Amino acid sequence: MDANRLRFWMLSQLNDWLPPWRARTAYVTGQGIVDSNGNIQIVQTQTGKPPGQSDAAPPTWNPSMGQTTKDGTIVWMNSGPGVWGPGQAFAVGQYITDSNQNLQCVSQVIGNATTGAAQPSWPVAINQTVADNNVTWTCAGPSQAGLSYCNQNHRLELRSVRTGKAPAEDYNAATVLVGTVPMALDQFGTYARWDQSSGIIYAGGAGPGSGSSAAPPPDEVPIYAPPQHTVTDMAMGYDGIFYIAVGGALILSDRRNRWSDFTLTVPDFNFWRLAALPEGGVLALDSRNNQLGTVSGQPLQTGPVDQPDPGILRSCHPNPDPPRIVSRFALPAGEHFVALAPLDPTQQPAQFVLLSWASDSATNQTAWVRIFSGTAFTGTPFTGTPLQLEGVRLPYAIAGLGDQKLAAFVTNYNEALIYDLSNAGNALVPAGETYILGSNAAGNGGPFVHGFSLPPNYANVAGAMPVMLPLLPLSLNSLAASGATIAAGPAIVDSGAAQSIWHRMFLEAIIPARCGAIVWLAASDTQSDLFSPSCTWYPHIFGSASLSSIPTAMLADTPSAVWQSIPTEVAFAPTLLGEDPIANQQGLFMVLIQRANKAVRNLAGRYLGVRIQVNGDGRNTPEIAGLRAYASRFSYVQNYLPEIYREAKFGPAADADGPSTRRDFFERFLDLFESQFTRIEDRVANAYLLMRAESVPDGSLDWLGSWIGIQPDSYPPDRLRARIEATPYLYRWRGTAQGITKALDVATNGMASRGAIIVIENFRLRHLFATILGADLSIRDNPLLPGYSASSNSIVGDTLFLGDPRIQAELQALYATNLKIPGSAQAVQSFYDQFANRITVFVHNQVENVNLNLVKAIVEEEKPAHVQASVLIATQPLMIGLASLLGVNTYLGPDPPRNTATVGVSDVGRYDVVTHMPALDPRMENGASYIEYDRPIARIKAPIAVKPGDPILLDGSASSKSPGATITSYVWTMLEPPA
Structure with missing residues (x-):
């Protein structure tokens, strides 16, 4: 059989399953895409020989339903989905969303193609129709808005959706909160906050009684007082600098005390909001002039006064990298920008999110977000439509949660709204994750704290303790009840042959209890038939699927997967699911492809259309990792049994509704046995995969390696696989420097190729003297002489000495005293013997982590028995005196990090440095003010038994505390049950 494998990553991940527009792509009449405005566009006509082809650039889509757009040789029609209205005209192929949240497609019109005065009774079963005056509607199933493709685990699942009413937002309160100065948090847990009443920035977290979870009152110290100006924002930088926006200027306060506070003033830039850049500096938002600016550079370190000699050439600017705005980005002038925050601090390159209102007024109805990568706006083009936050009007704070998720605060609402960017179109719908704000911050908490790690923290209300709270989720999901693809965008599988009989379908999925899926299939030799509203689709049931969408006539005969x-x-x-099988819930599901309620159940056609409908219980969702369909069927009846058992009905007789023929039943009955034999035959036919390094399971790698003499447990699993693959090459060069280098390269995943490991034959270390004595250095792979030397006795470098005997004599005379080179050949040979039959392996472990034990074991295994090998650690990337050995003891790579020196660990004069800790609270390094307190111990009292339906009361009053401390609040966390 030909395996036609369909994986969900082949389908669109934008707007669920309906694919986006693609340039220079063939489209057939009836095929659908989703445009940049989120509308369904259907191919209405095409010029020339089909299929038509799209243009090189996207067209300007007509946003009105029923209107057309020209694109290459294609004419698209905007098909909605729209809203039903009385007396409204529709065209064939247009969609609406009915009162049941199902999609209804216009399959036929007569006369003026208008609807009736009242809505019809909408059908809920797919393919069922209803007459509506001069329009005939065909049910296309639930709206696909409930589906989502998870980029993290690569599975199709129900979308997380929020339930409940929209929050009642207050413009005045939102405006006040927008102007509130966010707190700053450093990597050590100390914080800084702006006190408006005193005009001072206070730091805390390092003294007794301070910290983000301490009891009141906090022990804080003042660290900065701006002169007659108001602070608008502050952020701790990755470079140890505390950045403060004060009165439109930017203050750089070095927490390592390398210089005095520096003020950066730019006439046409008003510093208002700040976000730290991972490479150092900050990204600044100017909400007055609607622009972004990237600030880089540092003042010169304060030190002894230098009195240069007037005769010494010096730079006119002693500081090559002063603080300055290095780049600017204009923002739309009509919007009101209210927040700037990092999207994910761990992502490279760093991304930031900008929050704005369409207008700064109480009547504003729209909020936008833009994603900024540090050098440009990503996602939708900045000049195009930004991402709209649905469900809110006046969000005042925003923060990244990781995994492409955002949290937003709105007024008069005691939880954060969550938005998922991973599968977003132009509009972001609130997800169903629940992030309840702390009891003291209920309603108007925040804003978010500028920090370095996840989860983000937000400021508690004024006067409440602790001063900040982490934003943590509850273990409570809220998922869409159902979701389905639509007929305009089915996945297409091409068998490559006309009249292929589609045989069997497999699904790799997790299907919890009370959840299920229906896979709808249709087949035709003409691809455009699969996009027609009149195309008949046949259901196949997986799990506890909702059966309301299956027509009554098909329901009794619909096949169910096992x-x-x-x-x-x-x-x-390997599996796409990556999980161990669990009976009837998780793993592989199989179903025989067939047409329910047909005399002959075979589904035949070159092209197979696939649509899927998923349902859950609101708390759980099916997770579909892969779907595979096989064609064409190898029939045991056709190949092994007499003709009397073969099907005799064809054409219209085979397509008639009703029970199946006896021969068709017998064919499907034999397929039960065929499935077991096929499984056995496939394993026998593919047994060779167990003897190939590329496909052998990890557990069998030692067994396969033992065939060719590779010792077990000498390599990690991934490197052992690579070692087995490279064996033919390694055996050809076994015992040579090139072979040892390749073996090390395979074992260390390319470190020899990157220069972290260098294998040198010691005789090459005498390259200067070898030239004097006439040795042949014309070797292409000599690591000391990059390139090829044409002369047989020459030094390749800044100066070229050819093999002239007079030059040799002069050089011998220069080095004769130190080298003690006599005139006899025996002494020369003795000098050579000091370097012969020896190799040295240089390992640069300062830049990359190298397993020295593995390197030594491989060198001993691969070298000849008569060769002496030594493994040396090149601790310095560049060593004076050996600089000529470029690439040997000099390793071109990233600068090693400058870590803080540790007593008893760091060496003086090496990579670690003695420096101040860049903490916001200056007492962090002062041991005198730090007191270690015993942590409180939580003790919970619970009832022995409760009646069904009664609440479970838990009492934490028995919790203990350290002497002199007071328990002021209790934080309850629901833990996952042990595995």
Whole structure:
């Protein structure tokens, strides 16, 4: 059989399953895409021979339903989805969302193609129709808005959606909170906050009774008082500098005390909001002039006064990198920008999110976010439509949660709204994750604290303790009840042959209890038939699927999938799900492809259309990792049994509704046995995969390696696989420097190729003297002489000495005293013997971590028995005196990090440096003010038993505390049950 494998990553991840527009792509009449405005566009007509082709650049889409857009040789029609209205005209192929949240497609019109005076009784079963005056609607199933493709685990699942009413936002309160100065948090847990009443920035977290979770009152110290100006923002930088926006200027306060506070003033830039850049500096928002600016550079370190000699050439600017704005980015003038925050501090390159209102007024109805990568706006083009936050009007704070998720605060609401960017179109819908704010911060908490790690913290209300709270989720999901793809965008599988009989379908999925899926299939030899509203789709049930969308006539005969005990039907292949099978819930599911309620159940056609409908219980969701369909069917009846058992009905007789023929039933009955034999045959046919390094399971690598003499447990699993693959090459060069280098390269995942490990034959270390004595250095792979030397006795470098005997004599005379080179050949040979049959392996472990034990073991295994090997650690990337050995003891790579010196660990004059700790609270390094307190111990009292339906009351009053301390609050966390 030909395996036609369909994986969900082949389908669009934008707007769920309906694919986006693509340049220079062939499209057929009836095929659909989703445009940049989120509308469904259907191919209405095409010029020339089909299929039509799109243009090189996207067209300007007509946003009005029923209007067309020209694109290359294609004419697209905007098909909605729209809203039903009385007496409204529709065209074939247009969609609406009915009162049941199902999609209804216009399949036929007559006369003026207008709807009736009242809504019809909408059908809920797919393919069922209803007449509406001069329009005939066909049910296309639930709206696909409930589906989501998870980029993290690569599975199709139900979307997380928020339930409940929209928050009642207050413009005045939001305006006050927008102007509130965020707190700053450093890497050591100390914080800084602006006190408006005193005009002073206080720091805390390092003294007794301070910290983000301490009891009141906090022990804080003043660290900065701006002169007659108001602070608008402050952020701790990755470079140890505390950045403060004061009265439109930017203050740089070095927490290592390398210089005095520096003020950066730019006439046409008003510093208002700040976000630290991982490479150093800050990204600044100017909300007055609507622009972004990247600030880089540092003042010169304060030190002894230098009185240069007037005769010494010096730079006119002693500071090559002063603080300055190095780049600017204009923002739309009509919007009101309210917040700037990092999207994910761990992502490279760093991304930031900008929050704005369409207008600064109480009547504002729209909020936008833009993603900024540090050098440009990403996602939708900045000149195009930004991402709209649905469900809110006046959000006042925003923060990144990691995994492309955002949290937003709105007024009069005691939880954060969560938005997922991973599968977003132009609009962001609130997700169903629950992030309840602390009891003291209920309603108007925040804003978010500028920090370095996740989860983000937010400021508690004034006067409440602790001063900041972490934003943590509850273990409570809220998922869409259902979701489905639509007929305009089915996935297409091409068997390559006309009238292929589609045989069997496999699904790798997790299907919890009370959850299920229906896979709808259709087949035709003409691809455009699969996009027609009149195309008939046949259901296949997985798990506890909702059956309301299946027509009554098909329901009794609809096939149901069965769970398989094997992880995948593809012999010896890894699974897409990546999970161990659990009976009837998790793993591989199989179903025979067939047409329900047909006399002959075979589904035939070159092209197979696939649509899927998923349902859950609101708390759990099916997770589909892969779907595979096989064609064409190898029939046991056709190949092994007499003709009397073969199907005799064809054409319209085979397509008639009703029970199946006896011969068709017998064919499907034999397929039960065929499935077991096929599984056995596939494993036998693919047994060779167990003897290939590329496909052998990890557990069998030692067994396969033992065939060719590789010792077990000498390599990590991934490197052992690479070692087995490289064996033919290594054996050809075994015992040579090149072979040892390749073996090390394979074992260390390319460190020899990158220069972290260098293998040198010691005789090459005498390259100067070898030239004097006429040795042949014309070797292409000599690491000391990059390139090729044409002369047989020459030094390749800044100066070229050819093999002239007079030059040799002069050089011998220069080095004769130190080298003690006599005139006899025996002494020369003795000098050579000091370097012969020896190799040295240089390991640069300062830049990359190298397993020295593995390197030594491989060198001993691969070198000849008569060769002496030594492994040396090149601790310095560049050593004076050996600089000529470029690439040997000099390793071109990133600068090693300058870590803080540690007593008893660091060496003086090496990579670690003695420096101040860049903490916001200056008492962090002062041991005298730091007191270690015993942590409180939580003790919970719970009832022995409760009646069904009664609440479970937990009492934490028995918790203990350290002497002199007071328990002021209790934080309850629901833990996951042990595995």
